[in-house]
Amino acid sequence: SRTYVITGAASGIGKVTAEILRERGETVIGVDLKGVDVAGDLSSHEGRRAAAGEAAQLAGGTVDAVIACAGLSVMKPVTVAVNFFGMAEFLEALLPALGRSEAPRAALVSSMASLQPVSTALVDAMLAGDEEQALSLAGSLAEASPESNPIYSSSKRAISRWVRREAPTAAWGGAGISLNAVAPGTVVTPMTKDLLASEQGRAMTDAYVPMPLNSHQGAESIAHLLIWLTSVENTHCAGQTIYCDGGVDTVLRGDDV
Numbered sequence: 134s135r136t137y138v139i140t141g142a143a144s145g146i147g148k149v150t151a152e153i154l155r156e157r158g159e160t161v162i163g164v165d166l167k168g169v170d171v172a173g174d175l176s177s178h179e180g181r182r183a184a185a186g187e188a189a190q191l192a193g194g195t196v197d198a199v200i201a202c203a204g205l206s207v208m209k210p211v212t213v214a215v216n217f218f219g220m221a222e223f224l225e226a227l228l229p230a231l232g233r234s235e236a237p238r239a240a241l242v243s244s245m246a247s248l249q250p251v252s253t254a255l256v257d258a259m260l261a262g263d264e265e266q267a268l269s270l271a272g273s274l275a276e277a278s279p280e281s282n283p284i285y286s287s288s289k290r291a292i293s294r295w296v297r298r299e300a301p302t303a304a305w306g307g308a309g310i311s312l313n314a315v316a317p318g319t320v321v322t323p324m325t326k327d328l329l330a331s332e333q334g335r336a337m338t339d340a341y342v343p344m345p346l347n348s349h350q351g352a353e354s355i356a357h358l359l360i361w362l363t364s365v366e367n368t369h370c371a372g373q374t375i376y377c378d379g380g381v382d383t384v385l386r387g388d389d390v
């Protein structure tokens with residue numbers, strides 16, 4: 134069996150992914166704020182390093198796959214800390230453990246929101262690895278417009294671009310480690326529960342996130358793709374963000390390929 138480290142394993146997409154893998158007899162080490170194998174806070178440098186270290190230790194030093202789901206959708210600076218740095222820095226910390234696997238893979242959850250308007254300065258600060266600057270820029274955006282700002286979309290644009298930049302490098306592709314992302318549309322999880330509970334919330338969501346194919350999706354639709362991306366069978370996907378979103382990408386981007 135293979136050993137998977139899954140962040141955000143206490144809820145939603147991460148939880149369902151962990152359940153399916155365990156049912157198949159795989160070993161899963163869940164990471165989340167609480168209620169899983171490794172309790173850790175991915176919003177801080179120390180939390181990421183400690184959680185990655187503990188997960189690698191529980192895995193006995195060799196990790197076959199990392200699936201990074203932990204994320205937030207609040208329009209506040211902490212979303213930058215978890216959605217971008219909580220994925221990028223956590224994954225980097227597990228590179229040595231992935232390097233010991235015979236078929237190492239990593240997949241993370243971006244979003245169709247990566248296609249929505251972003252703050253270029255904020256995206257650039259994240260990609261430069263400047264967390265202090267990124268948090269400060271996000272703080273200004275949140276202050277200027279607490280109800281509606283590009284913090285979430287910027288965090289997802291940055292993580293999709295990070296995957297694309299890192300996948301061909303010596304550390305990842307050159308070391309035989311496949312790195313990709315998945316971009317969902319509106320997934321029915323605790324994250325979207327309140328929004329989808331009211332008629333008005335649903336109408337607003339569907340205006341921003343048009344899903345012509347089958348409308349809102351269950352977490353398992355994303356889980357199965359994450360599982361394939363991190364399987365032994367995936368030998369050649371590199372740096373992709375795969376839109377599994379009921380067609381949002383085709384509506385928003387049209388011919389832009």
Ligand code: NAI
Nearest residue numbers: 141143144145146166174175176203204244319320322324
């Ligand atoms: P969820 O809220 O059900 O699960 C997210 C998990 O991340 C929670 O268990 C939470 O405790 C954990 N988490 C949050 N902050 C953390 C921190 N500082 N340290 C450790 N763990 C932390 O949400 P869901 O829907 O399962 O989301 C998973 C991923 O999918 C997120 O990255 C989200 O942005 C992304 N996504 C979700 C969509 C949706 O419609 N639900 C759409 C597109 C992307």
